[in-house]
Amino acid sequence: MTKISPASSDDLPALVAIAAECGLEVDFTAELSRSYARLLVAREAGVVNGFLLAWRAADELHLTDLGVTAARRRHGLARALVTELFREDSRVIFLEVRESNAPALALYGALGFTELDRRARYYSDTGEDAVVMQRLLR
Numbered sequence: 053m054t055k056i057s058p059a060s061s062d063d064l065p066a067l068v069a070i071a072a073e074c075g076l077e078v079d080f081t082a083e084l085s086r087s088y089a090r091l092l093v094a095r096e097a098g099v100v101n102g103f104l105l106a107w108r109a110a111d112e113l114h115l116t117d118l119g120v121t122a123a124r125r126r127h128g129l130a131r132a133l134v135t136e137l138f139r140e141d142s143r144v145i146f147l148e149v150r151e152s153n154a155p156a157l158a159l160y161g162a163l164g165f166t167e168l169d170r171r172a173r174y175y176s177d178t179g180e181d182a183v184v185m186q187r188l189l190r
Contacts, residue, residue: 054129056136059084059091059103066100067093074119078105092136094120094129104133106145113140115147118156125155134163142189148182150175160185 059067059080067080083089083105090113094102102120106113115137120129137145148171149156165185174182 053096054132055095056092056132057095059093059100063093063100063103067091067103070100070103070119070121071117073121076117076119078117090137090140092133094133096124096129102129102133104130104137106137106140108140108142111141111143113137113142113145115145130156130159131163134159138187138189140189144189145187147185148174149185150178151181151183157183160187163187 061081061084064080067078071078071080080091083091086107088108090104090106090108092104093100094104101124103117104115105117106115115134118130118133145165146168147160147165149160151157151170165187167183168186169184171182171184173179
């Protein structure tokens, strides 16, 4: 059974490992200290297998990072993490995703996100475009 909860400093080693496995660069120590950051973890049998980072600005959330260990992908962890954001008292969630990331685009689409825009050459490592998506919550 998956349990979604706020991350704590005890989770840092697992968070760093997951981010590295997913090719993400996140300063988790800084994020834990930011009042506007929502850093959630997905635990299974007490083991952190995924995380989500979102920033709150007024009545908006910006989902900045989502990572799940390779061994636990396609087991509903990312869906559970994103769905937990729907409980926040916010009007809308925004995110950017690589246009080539078909699994993420399919997940976000299934969760009610719609394409809002495209950002040309958004990702500096590859020059790939980003798909900007939103989901209205109220």
